[in-house]
Amino acid sequence: MSTVRDLDARGGQHCETTALGVLLRHQGLDLSEPMLFGLGSGLSFLYWDSKNMGFPFLGGRVKPFDLTRTLAAGLGLQLQVQETTSPRRAWENVAAPIDAGHPVGLQLDCYHLDHFASKVHFGGHVVAMYGYDEHAAYLVDTDQQGGAVSTSLTSLARARAARGPMTAKHRSFTLTAPRDLPSPQSRIIPAITACADAFLNPPIANLGHRGIEKAGKLVRTWLQRTDDPQRDLPQAALLMEKAGTGGALFRNLYRDFLTECTELHGSSHLRTGLGLYTEAATLWTEVAGLITRAGASGETAFLLQAGTILGDLSRMEREAMQALSRLEA
Numbered sequence: 001m002s003t004v005r006d007l008d009a010r011g012g013q014h015c016e017t018t019a020l021g022v023l024l025r026h027q028g029l030d031l032s033e034p035m036l037f038g039l040g041s042g043l044s045f046l047y048w049d050s051k052n053m054g055f056p057f058l059g060g061r062v063k064p065f066d067l068t069r070t071l072a073a074g075l076g077l078q079l080q081v082q083e084t085t086s087p088r089r090a091w092e093n094v095a096a097p098i099d100a101g102h103p104v105g106l107q108l109d110c111y112h113l114d115h116f117a118s119k120v121h122f123g124g125h126v127v128a129m130y131g132y133d134e135h136a137a138y139l140v141d142t143d144q145q146g147g148a149v150s151t152s153l154t155s156l157a158r159a160r161a162a163r164g165p166m167t168a169k170h171r172s173f174t175l176t177a178p179r180d181l182p183s184p185q186s187r188i189i190p191a192i193t194a195c196a197d198a199f200l201n202p203p204i205a206n207l208g209h210r211g212i213e214k215a216g217k218l219v220r221t222w223l224q225r226t227d228d229p230q231r232d233l234p235q236a237a238l239l240m241e242k243a244g245t246g247g248a249l250f251r252n253l254y255r256d257f258l259t260e261c262t263e264l265h266g267s268s269h270l271r272t273g274l275g276l277y278t279e280a281a282t283l284w285t286e287v288a289g290l291i292t293r294a295g296a297s298g299e300t301a302f303l304l305q306a307g308t309i310l311g312d313l314s315r316m317e318r319e320a321m322q323a324l325s326r327l328e329a
Helices: 015-025 031-041 065-073 087-099 155-162 185-199 207-226 230-243 247-260 270-298 301-324
Strands: 041-050 059-060 080-082 102-106 126-133 136-138 148-152 172-176
Touching: 015 031, 015 102, 015 126, 015 136, 015 148, 015 172, 031 065, 031 102, 031 185, 031 247, 041 247, 041 301, 059 230, 059 247, 065 080, 065 185, 087 102, 087 155, 087 172, 102 155, 136 155, 148 155, 155 247, 155 301, 185 207, 185 247, 185 301, 207 230, 207 270, 230 247, 230 270, 247 270, 270 301
Parallel strands: none
Antiparallel strands: 041 059, 080 172, 102 126, 102 172, 126 136, 136 148
């Protein structure tokens, strides 16, 4: 058996920030989960629908692993990423750092993991691995999935080899903090303004504030979009609230990040953004509730109401990001 010693195996609400927290605490850098999410400029919005999808998907964060890359670049961390098509080499890429006493981040399809109760394919799931024996791998996942858990080596191999949307080729990564690490507080405003600029200037209409506006129009048609509204609409709402988002499609996490920031910076723009995201978080949870009720009842009125609120949210988040984009270091 090989395990990393003295590991702080705290779980979190969101998979990628949970794994980052494990890796960084082992490097002596202990930041809250909202701070990790915010420093990684993690907030976004995506309305995703295509012919081969059973039902539309609402996403509230940047693409898988973009958060990790952004966080590492902002904090001056050494990020070593390895990908391979060889299962044997993929295992060596994980076993070697663990044998040397370092936890490793993995991107994989959570469908295959033993500890996942709900079997849904998601190729952008991230966990931290800190040990293994001849039968099992020892992982840290979100609190919702059990925190410190184990899965068989065969299930781990399947999860890492999976192909499909958002998957990566046996991706593993480690983080190393330099001795002259810049103060994380000094990176807050650049991270906020970068996130705001991306949100305000999306390259396509499915992203950012334009994506929320589009969702507000299309959500009204969702009862016609499915053969099984009692399954698909509550499932979409569940993904917004419970599927590792921290609630309210990641808006709770970003609100909490901005709350921490106001304790460090006295900017009126920051307080404006915080106020608007506090209100937005509540409204996103309300939208999820309305979508659930529409699925259960088959009544379009709930979706019309959700669409109206999404229109309000598009304007509210645009206003919040405009304020935050005016922050100055």
